[in-house]
Amino acid sequence: MAESRPQKEEEQLEDIETGLLLEGVFRYYGADFRNYAPASLRRRIRESVQREGTGTVSGLQAKLLHDPSCLERFLHTLSINVTSMFRDPSFYLAFRTKVVPVLRTYPFVRVWHAGCSTGEEVYSMAILLQEEGLYPRCRIYATDMNPVVLRKAREGIFPLASMQEYTGNYMKAGGRGFFSDYYTAQYEHVIFKPSLKENLVFSEHNLVTDGSFNEFHVILCRNVMIYFNKVLQRRVHNLFYESLVMFGVFGVGNKESLRFTPREADYEELDAENRLYRKVR
Numbered sequence: 001m002a003e004s005r006p007q008k009e010e011e012q013l014e015d016i017e018t019g020l021l022l023e024g025v026f027r028y029y030g031a032d033f034r035n036y037a038p039a040s041l042r043r044r045i046r047e048s049v050q051r052e053g054t055g056t057v058s059g060l061q062a063k064l065l066h067d068p069s070c071l072e073r074f075l076h077t078l079s080i081n082v083t084s085m086f087r088d089p090s091f092y093l094a095f096r097t098k099v100v101p102v103l104r105t106y107p108f109v110r111v112w113h114a115g116c117s118t119g120e121e122v123y124s125m126a127i128l129l130q131e132e133g134l135y136p137r138c139r140i141y142a143t144d145m146n147p148v149v150l151r152k153a154r155e156g157i158f159p160l161a162s163m164q165e166y167t168g169n170y171m172k173a174g175g176r177g178f179f180s181d182y183y184t185a186q187y188e189h190v191i192f193k194p195s196l197k198e199n200l201v202f203s204e205h206n207l208v209t210d211g212s213f214n215e216f217h218v219i220l221c222r223n224v225m226i227y228f229n230k231v232l233q234r235r236v237h238n239l240f241y242e243s244l245v246m247f248g249v250f251g252v253g254n255k256e257s258l259r260f261t262p263r264e265a266d267y268e269e270l271d272a273e274n275r276l277y278r279k280v281r
Contacts, residue, residue, distance in 0.1 A: 017057035018045060024061050029071060031145070032208040033078060035232035044077050051077075072148060079146040083117045084165065085158075086124045088254055089172035091222075094274040096174050099249050100132045102278075103217065109138040112216045112243065114207060115224035116142035119153025120166075123182075124173075125220070126196045131176045135199060141214065143205035154202045156192040160185055207236050212243040219244055222275075223253030237263045241279070250277045 018041070019034075026032045033041065045057060052070060054060045063070045086092050103109050109129075116122050122142040129135040144150050158166075163179070170179040183190040205213070207224070219240050225233050241263050244250060250258075250267060252275045258264045267277035 014042070014057055017061070018042065021045070021057055021061040021064070024065055025071070025074075028065055030209065031071075031075065031206070035208065035229050035235075036078070037227050037229050040227050041078070048074050048077050075146050076148050079117070079144070079149060083120045084162070084169065085120045086166065086169035086173040086175075087121055087222075088274075089169045091251070091254070091274045091276075092124065092128055092173035094271040094276055095251070096128060096132065098270050098276060099218065100129075100134065102247070102249065103134055103138075106217055107137065109134065109218070110214060110216045111138060111140045111218040111220070112214070113140060113142045114205070114219065114221040114240075116144050116150075116153060116202070117146075118149045118158075119156065119202070120158065121220075121222070122153060122200060122202075123156060123192055123196055124170075126200060127170075127175075127182055128173070130196070139199050139201065141201045141203070141216075143203055145204060145206040145208075147204055150202050150204060154197075156197060157189050158183075158192075160188050160190050163190060207239065208232060212239060214243065215245055216243055216248060217245055218249045218251070220251045221253075222251060223255055226253070226255050234262050237261050241266060244279050246279060248279050250279065251275060252277075 022032075022034045026034060045060070049055070049057060049060050051073070052060055052063055054063055060074075064074055111125065113122050113125065119142060122140060125140060126135060129138050129140075142153060144153070163183075163185075167179040182196065183192045207221075221236075221240065225236055228236065237258075240250060249270065252258070254275060256275060258267055258277055266279060266281050268280045270276040270278050
């Protein structure tokens with residue numbers, strides 16, 4: 001009977017396997033996860049090993065390289081898909097009071113929602129802008145690296161069971177009407193009104209490897225960069241800075257901040273508590 005390896009040796013071997021897996025996925029598929037935060041990455045890879053039944057990370061690598069459907073599941077595991085309508089209502093309330101007046105000064109407004117997941121927060125912003133009378137002259141670009149969640153976002157279909165929670169969030173976010181006016185209930189799901197989709201553009205975009213594709217007045221990337229290491233965070237901050245017009249607004253998640261980032265001095269705080277910033281240089 002073979003002796004089991006010491007735990008430290010097992011971890012070292014797993015780190016080697018993980019490095020080879022990430023390099024293989026990058027070289028073959030172009031999906032780059034090499035600069036994701038190690039702890040979160042390790043946990044999600046272990047989940048994939050268990051789900052796929054490969055026994056080892058090396059086994060998972062082999063399956064990923066030979067089975068595209070396995071890659072799709074792997075992408076879904078690595079994507080951070082925690083979201084909800086009007087998530088963190090105080091953020092949307094602050095957006096109404098401090099950002100909307102700035103947006104009124106532009107003839108046309110481009111918004112980039114990076115890492116949009118299944119789209120709940122994108123539709124929330126569309127509703128907010130519609131209530132403020134700005135939506136007809138806005139275009140919201142909603143991007144994610146995961147094609148599976150993007151398909152769900154495009155559909156605009158969400159569980160009926162979530163609507164009570166979302167209605168509460170909407171009211172706390174300063175909603176000016178009845179939340180139920182924005183969707184139609186069908187069996188166990190709701191579908192949001194087609195008018196909310198008119199100025200939405202959903203497309204794949206990988207913050208790790210892809211560049212800027214437009215100039216924006218607002219960029220939102222909330223609770224995404226906490227899963228990146230410092231090298232990748234620096235790259236993404238530079239990408240957003242280059243994509244934002246002068247005096248444009250940048251919103252990050254409540255677990256994030258621009259403090260101690262390479263671009264801290266290039267922004268001023270619009271709302272410190274709700275992590276809203278304005279580009280000033």
